Amino acid sequence: xxxxxxxxxxxxxxxxxxxxxxxxxxxxxxxxxxxxxxxxxxxxxxxxxxxxxxxxxxxxxxxxxxxxxxxxxxxxxxxxxxxxxxxxxxxxxxxxxxxxxxxxxxxxxxxxxxxxxxxxxxxxxxxxxxxxxxxxxxxxxxxxxxxxxxxxxxxxxxxxxxxxxxxxxxxxxxxxxxxxxxxxxxxxxxxxxxxxxxxxxxxxxxxxxxxxxxxxxxxxxxxxxxxxxxxxxxxxxxxxxxxxxxxxxxxxxxxxxxxxxxxxxxxxxxxxxxxxxxxxxxxxxxxxxxxxxxxxxxxxxxxxxxxxxxxxxxxxxxxxxxxxxxxxxxxxxxxxxxxxxxxxxxxxxxxxxxxxxxxxxxxxxxx
Numbered sequence: 001x002x003x004x005x006x007x008x009x010x011x012x013x014x015x016x017x018x019x020x021x022x023x024x025x026x027x028x029x030x031x032x033x034x035x036x037x038x039x040x041x042x043x044x045x046x047x048x049x050x051x052x053x054x055x056x057x058x059x060x061x062x063x064x065x066x067x068x069x070x071x072x073x074x075x076x077x078x079x080x081x082x083x084x085x086x087x088x089x090x091x092x093x094x095x096x097x098x099x100x101x102x103x104x105x106x107x108x109x110x111x112x113x114x115x116x117x118x119x120x121x122x123x124x125x126x127x128x129x130x131x132x133x134x135x136x137x138x139x140x141x142x143x144x145x146x147x148x149x150x151x152x153x154x155x156x157x158x159x160x161x162x163x164x165x166x167x168x169x170x171x172x173x174x175x176x177x178x179x180x181x182x183x184x185x186x187x188x189x190x191x192x193x194x195x196x197x198x199x200x201x202x203x204x205x206x207x208x209x210x211x212x213x214x215x216x217x218x219x220x221x222x223x224x225x226x227x228x229x230x231x232x233x234x235x236x237x238x239x240x241x242x243x244x245x246x247x248x249x250x251x252x253x254x255x256x257x258x259x260x261x262x263x264x265x266x267x268x269x270x271x272x273x274x275x276x277x278x279x280x281x282x283x284x285x286x287x288x289x290x291x292x293x294x295x296x297x298x299x300x301x302x303x304x305x306x307x308x309x310x311x312x313x314x315x316x317x318x319x320x321x322x323x324x325x326x327x328x329x330x331x332x333x334x335x336x337x338x339x340x341x342x343x344x345x346x347x348x349x350x351x352x353x354x355x356x357x358x359x360x361x362x363x364x365x366x367x
Contacts (some may be wrong), residue, residue: 005155008085008094010102012065014039014047016236016262017206018287019094019119022150022171024049025287029174029357032057035364038088040081046311048262061085061230066098075101082109089113090364096120096158100139107143113367116140117169118149118158121306122282124210124324146367151285153306169360171287172353173348177267178294180339188272190235192258199223199230201332203272204288205280207238212279212302215325217247217257219279222255222329232257232277235269250296270295274337278302279328285309289316289322290351296339300332311349 003075014020037058042046042065050060063081065261066074073160082088082105090113091106093099106114123133137158140147147166148365149155155166161367185198194200201220205211220232241259248257253366263269266288276292278301289309292299296315303318310316317335319328346352 004032004034005090006036006038006060006088007090007092007364008038008040008088010040010095010099011042012095013041013043013045014049014053014060016048016264018171018265018284019117019150020047020049021287022119023094024052024171025173025353026357026360027053027056027058029309029353030361035361048264066101069129075105078102078105079108079298080112081108086110090367091115092117094119097123097133097137100136100143103138103143113146114144115146115148116144116158118147118154118166118284120282120284121153121157122210124208126250149284151306151308153308154284170350170356171285171290172351172356173287173290173294173296174353175343175351176290178270179270179343180296180341184268185271188268192272194231194272195229195302198228199227199337200233200272200274201230202233202235202270202275202276203277204235204270204291205278206236206243207241209240210281210283212281212321213240213244214247215279215321216277217244217251218325219277219328219332220257221253222249222325223332224253226329226333230256233269233273234258235260235261235263235266240294267295270297274295275300275332275335277332278305279319280305281321283309290346293342294351295347296342298335298337300328300335302331311342311345311351313340313345315340315342 040061063077071128084168091111092115093102093118095102103114123130140322141162147159148169149166150171159166207213224230276297276299280302283305284308289299293311293313293315299315300317302321
C-alpha cells in the first residue's frame, strides 16, 4: 500500500484560532490514508489541537519564532529545519506576511511545492512591526508556486497584483455539527445558569487588538442599560484578556459578562446564543461567522469584514465602526430573534468542509 503524502503546515501554534480551526476541519475530513498533515509550530507551549493531531497520525515539529531569536536566527532555524526534513515535498504556510521567510527558506532547501495561504487583510502589531511584515511579504510571490486565500479581499491584501493567481479556499465547516438544536440550547443554558428569557450575546475570538474587545464591551454596556436581563458570553483567550476583565469590573458588569476561556464545545455554546457580535477592526473571512450562520444566528458585525461572509440567509447586519455604541445597541435590540435554517445557503456557497477536503486532497495529489 502506498504511503500517504505528508503535507507540512506551518503555523505560529495550533491553538483555537480561525486558520487553525479550518486546518483541523480539513484534517478530520481528508482521507488520511492518502494525505497526512504534519505541523511546524513556533511555540514551546503545547497548542490546544496537538493531542488530536497526534491521535490522527500527524507529527509536531518545533522551532523558535522570530520574536525569540531575531530575523537572522529565525531564517537560519527555518533553513536548517527544511534541509533536515527534505522528505517533505509540500509546504503549506499559514503565516500571512511572515510566510515570505518560511517559503524563502523552503525554496532554498529545494522543497518543490510551496503554498502561501492568506487568512487576513491587515498585519498586526505596532507601526514598526507592520512595516517589517510588509517588507517580508514581498518575498512571498517569488518563493511560492501556489497561492491560497480565504476570501478575495484576503488575496488582494497579501498577493496584491498577483491576487488573480490565488485560489479561494472556503473556510468550510462540518455543517451537521452546527445545525440548530433546541434540546442542546436548553441544556447549555441550564449548564451556564442562563434563564430562557435572558438575551444572550456571544463572541468567539482571541483576545487581541484585531478583535476590538474594548468596543465590544462598550456596546454591551449600552445593551445592558436598556435590557438588564442580558448577558455576554466571551469565548477565547489571549494577551488582552486581563485588561478586558478589568474593564468589565470597572463597569460593574461582572455578573453579566462570562469569560469562558478556550472551549472545545463552540458548536454547542453557539446554540445558547441569541445574537453573535463581531466588531473586528479587520478580518480575512472568519470561520466563526460561518459557524454562527449554520446555527441560524443573527450576526451584527463591523463593515470592515468582507461582504463575502454574507451567505444570503438574511442573518448579517453590517455596521460601521464609526457609529456610536448606542447605534450598535439599538440595532442589536431591534432584531427579531429567530434561528433560521441556512443549510442550503452554506452548501450553495461552498462551505461544506467535506467538499473542500475532497478538493484539497486532489490538489495535493496532483502537485
